[in-house]
Amino acid sequence: MPKAKIARKSTAIDMTPMVDLAFLLITFFMLTIKFKAPESVQVLIPNSISTEKIPDRNVMIITISDNGRVFFGITDPPMRDRLLRRMADIYKVRFTEEEIKKFSLLPDVGVRVQELKQYLNVKPTEREKLNKSIFGVPMDTTDNQLDKWVIEARRASGDKLALLIKADQKTPYPVVRQVVNTLKKQRVNRFNLITSQEADPRTAVAKPEE
């Protein structure tokens, strides 16, 4: 009996549907994208059921890392420019125009004002490495620079900036308290803690009963 002849199939697959899908996804991501803001330090924020929106403009963010380092940043570059000029006057540090420009491109600051000049002159690629070893903005009673940054930011903006606190889940509470107390002294009593959303247990529990 002659063997049934099996037709040899071409190995080429029609990739068109896959390409269609890929480009569909690309279009979707391109349209929905909101770039992650570059950060000096990575923090893992805690979850809460809050659904309060965070404003993207006119905010100052105090970031506290898991090992208690504090970073201060404001969102609007022109404001950063003004802020640095004010800080330079207070701490008697001279910044060149170029350094001020560099500063206005930085998301936040995590060094003493006295060291900021040196920090700004480090190449961006090396800055990332440096960010792991800097100590954060000092908050000691003798040299509370966080206090000054916030006061000056509020003055430079005409007190329009909302205050956000972004801390890591593991941040020890004493550091958070120190930040809160620093701000309390300036009569800032309203804070927004940045959290990522989790399901509201009230609605989550209600579902299986239905």
Added chain:
Amino acid sequence: MAAEIGGPKTGAARHSNRRRKPNPRIDMTPMVDLGFLLLTFFVLTTQMREPFALKLDVPGLPVENPPALSEEKTLTVLVTGQDMIYWYAGREWGSLERTTLSTPQPFRGVVAERRAYLEANRAKLGIREDEPLVILLKMTDDANYANLVAVLDEMLISKQKRYMLLEASKSELQAVRLYESSRNEASSIRAALQHAGV
């Protein structure tokens, strides 16, 4: 080879007597490569879970500790590390109770219970109708930020509007330590009894 449609035949094409049909298929591989490269880029850089703000109002300075409150309507929560919280009602910080903040959230029951108690005994306790339960959240040094957010979140879940963020006093810290040591003692006695075969 595909580029010669319609144009004057040159070179090798002229020599072939059969007119070759131009192949309409294009090699899409580079386009797909590029497509997926872009796709990967966008997937990695996009921020899917948008963060939200949890509002926190703290009492201004100076903090009276606690500011003129009828003791009976308060529920004090001491927040320590490891998701553990200690609570007591009114001013009896000697009678601490311990619960946890992780699931199944026994603390929610405590808040509800305390509220019901207050509603039922208003006349007896001499608390006015418009005075709700006040929760005093007292943080200790062992707590971390996640614990803080967890209790604040509980306030939100229990729809508790009146709460205050304060610091634990020395006597309260002492009470927590006493509670822990008495627990340890109790468990060691239990273990000893079990060991003795009682």
